[in-house]
Amino acid sequence: MKIHGRVAIITDDPGWHGRCLSDALCSRGYASSMVSLTECAYRLDDGVCTIDIPGFYPQLPDGVFVRGIAGGTLEQVVFYLNVLHGLRHAGVKVYNDGRAIERTVDKALTSFLLQEAGISMPPTWVFSNRTQAMHTARHELLSGYQLVFKPLFGSQGEGLQLIRHVDMLDQVFGYNGIYYFQRFICSCADNYFDWRVFVVNGKAISAAKRSGTHWLNNVAQGGICEPASLDNNLRQLAEKAVSVLNMDYGGVDIIADADNRLYVLEVNSVPAWKGLQKVCQLSVADCLVDDFLSKLKHKKCVQIAEI
Structure with a gap:
């Protein structure tokens, strides 16, 4: 076949998402291999600069x-990202x-860039100094607000804490020395929910309403996805967020407060879509792969023997 x-x-965990991408690529005539960045290497010798991709x-x-x-470690993560930087520098399309x-x-950087661009987000504070962090958190709590304490790095709702009152601050310790607080936005007193909007090539293609059994709505934390219509406000907010961050694709988490004002909670550059796929008619993997392949600079056709 050609x-x-x-x-x-x-990826380090191909699973369902890896199979979906591999199948979509195969159906379009592209072979794929699962690669861990932990197995990649730079080879810089005899005046030759190469990147070893297993x-x-x-x-x-x-x-x-x-x-x-x-x-x-910090050094390992920097190296993994540098492999991606090197591939892009070598002319390979890297998505994202x-x-x-x-x-x-x-x-912290995501919040700064979005706020600077005028995108509505919950008030957010980031500190490395515990005294400063506790002073600000105490002021917010005494003003009648609740806070979500998050690890600077992380996804799928892991490590999040809801700080409801001042007495809980004694149990708050910085994640690797960093304190990231975000004002808690309550979508509904007895029915917590938010939206995950999936954006590909600058266009919102689908959305799901995520409802949790408690204040966390992430599917990985037990949240349930339901079909959701993409109204103009959701669409425009998600598309602008992804555009500001200059991403090929992204998952944008959006919440509405009691007055129906929308806020971007987070933007994910490697979003899962298994929950979304269960409630939408289009194939998310097909949309991703079609956009990815359209951006490849060097397309070729190689005849290989049938096995």
Whole structure:
């Protein structure tokens, strides 16, 4: 059969998402391999600069689809992102590239860029000094607000704490020395929910309403997805957020307060879509792969033997 190119899917946990992407690529004539950034390397010797991608070396993939970044020490994570930077510098399409991931993996930077662009977000504070953090948190709590304490890095609702009153501050300790507080937006007193809006190539393609059994609505934390219509306000807010962060695709979490004002909670550059797929008619993987392939700079066709 004819193979138009070879793609690396960056992930340490291929699972359902990896299979969906691999199947969509295969149906369009592209071979794919699952690659962990932990197994990649730079080879800089004898005046030659190469990036070793397992299964591709000494060549480079025709494109790289980033599905996940491994955790690790600061040095390891910087190295993983530098592999993506190097691939982009070498002319390989990286989807989303290292720059987009850097802008979204760090919640403080994401919040700053979105707020600076005029996108509505809950009031947010980030400190490395505990005294400053506790002073601000205490002021907010005594003013009648509640706070969500989040790790700077992380996803799927892991590590989040809802701080309801001042007495709870004694149990708050910085994640690796950083305090990230966000004012809690209550969507409804007895029915917590938010929306996940999926944006591809600058366009919101689908949305799901996520309802939790408590204040967290993430599917990974037990939240349930329901179909949701994409009205203009949701669509425009999600599309603007992804545009500001210059992403190929993204998952935008949006919440409404009691007065129906919309706020962006987070933007994810490697969003899961299994819950969304259950409640929408289009194939999210097909939309992603079609956009990804349209952006490949070098397309080729190679005849390989049938096995």
